[in-house]
Amino acid sequence: MRSGGGYQAQYRDPPAATDAEPLLLSPRRNASTCTRGGALSDDAGSAKGDRLAAVALRGERLSRNDLVDVRVGDDETFNGDYVVSGDGTLKLPFLPPVPAQGRSPSDIEADLAVLLVREGLYDEAPRLSVRLADFATISVAVSGAVFEPHAVEIGQRAGDIDTARQRALGASTEARNLSAALRAVGGVRPDADLSAIELHRGGRSYTLDMRGVFKGRHAMDVMLLTGDEVVVPSRQCFQDDLMRPSPLSPPGVSLFLSNLTQPATGNAPSAIGREVREIPYGTRFMQAVVDTNCVGGARATSAHRSAILFTRNPMTGVSIVIERNIEDMLRRADRDDYDPYLLPGDAIACYDSNVTNLSEAARVVGGVAAASALLR
Template structure:
């Protein structure tokens, strides 16, 4: 019996030490502790809370940025001229077009842009339509009618889009989910019969912004000054900085076969961490709640596997969202929270830990409060008092078992 008591005391002592002893900061491949991560906010907090009079994380993030369009020798004006050449709605294959040539029933009717990107009218050579405006197609038809000897002089011609088809494009580079995609499709419950019967059609579902958002949204390291659009063997530069700067930004209409490449500035840009037409629609987080005072995520109103928060949410906001903050100070203070994330540039995972009470009381807390990215995971750990209570409960169970066993 004496041996059992000694064993029990030893277990209790070890449990107390385990519950009270602080754990070291998580190890990472990158120099996260000294601002070597994707965000400067990942670095370990300075122990001297009064040493930081100003917030410096945003400046530290900007130090690693490569120059944008304004600093590469390409003028913004040159980029704008390239963009203007893409302005206006352009036809793509499978679009439905209404063509009328005076009262000539031979040509009047609805036509679909063929897979090869042409319109095939009777008695005329194929008319190139892929990537062209309706005005350009009208001029081309007029020229062919005269050159083929069907008319002595060009008649009045009307080309109107009756319906835009979906298109297949690809997006790569500094986006969260680079892949080939189909955009512009309309589901059955969204069909407008009145629009289908009317002449003329318009769509924003084939715009560049839709493709970027469908690719998970642009990453915080994206270079929006020189988004590349590859079309027909040519490379166009689109300046989309106006989306975040409150200026007009040209939203190009895409065509089937277009390839979009978003370059990276190799740095984290804090000003891109907010909702926009080209940002992620939100952040789905994987969460693991603490054991006390809640016994599980369900009773804490936390979803079984993920929970969505607005894009631009910070780590501590999500920690509050997991019921990991507050409660009785004697038993609930000095919890910690862990952020599991991944550097989207290198693909290397990172683990960040914060002592919640220390973080809340820092005047420079924002400098060490990371922004959340899609796919991040959060885990909360209970306070030392709760840990000791749990150890005592386990030791008690062991002691009872030891007393029962002869």
């Protein structure tokens, strides 16, 4: 790792500063280990995502527990609100269950028209309507190159819905989309292959390309259903281009820090809370060092401090410790080449300069000498 073999090439130790024109090599070093295809810089023609699959998944699809408004002319027997059952079917009185899971409202309308005639309830197909009245929450499983892979429940509605929307017929939500599921598991990792996200549904597999989210273009953000499984593959490399806020990125980084000259006697004086500090995703190590008051002050006592980053390789789970001389990093023109990006769960500790360490040692020696003199 000292030579750049870690999760980020920025982890490697910086060499002695020179007067030569600086070159930023870390992005190229990171990209050198990537699997072929799937980079943000690749054109759309290199996408692994299946456009036909994306089109097949477009539009409203019913899921278990969704609320549906059904109207069959003026027939009070069938008109009303129905909930899609746990087995994925819609059950109307006097009719066999109609499969609804993963199907569109228009598909349900066609089936109901056939059933009403086949069961002898109507001589010819009546005018009927099937409309989504409310989306239920769904449970999906997300794994692969995300920070917290696990099954999640998404689609919760905000409690403050205006009365006009409550009375209106129909429903719409973005909370059941693929991007919402990826955010719910901590966001995609920097090694994620966004060109080949896999969606497994009902025994079939679809491949989706979500790179447009990072490129300022439209991406196929499909609506998920209960029971869906999402797998985000890895490109086996750190991608600097993914280290920025986006609908697929972590909402922020909870940073654990310590910049105390002396260990604290309790949590309250140190302002230690549930999360010590929240910083934007894409923040670099030295930016956080400045934010934690580890930089500045009197040069005689505060210069030549050092900072330590405690992190972990999310691909292997191996812990990593990085130390940087703050004064040296402040003066390097190629600082970004050795300034790592912070990841969720990272911790920072700052150590004082040699002058402060010497003064602390002198204070302790003086205290011991004074106590010895009193005991004589």
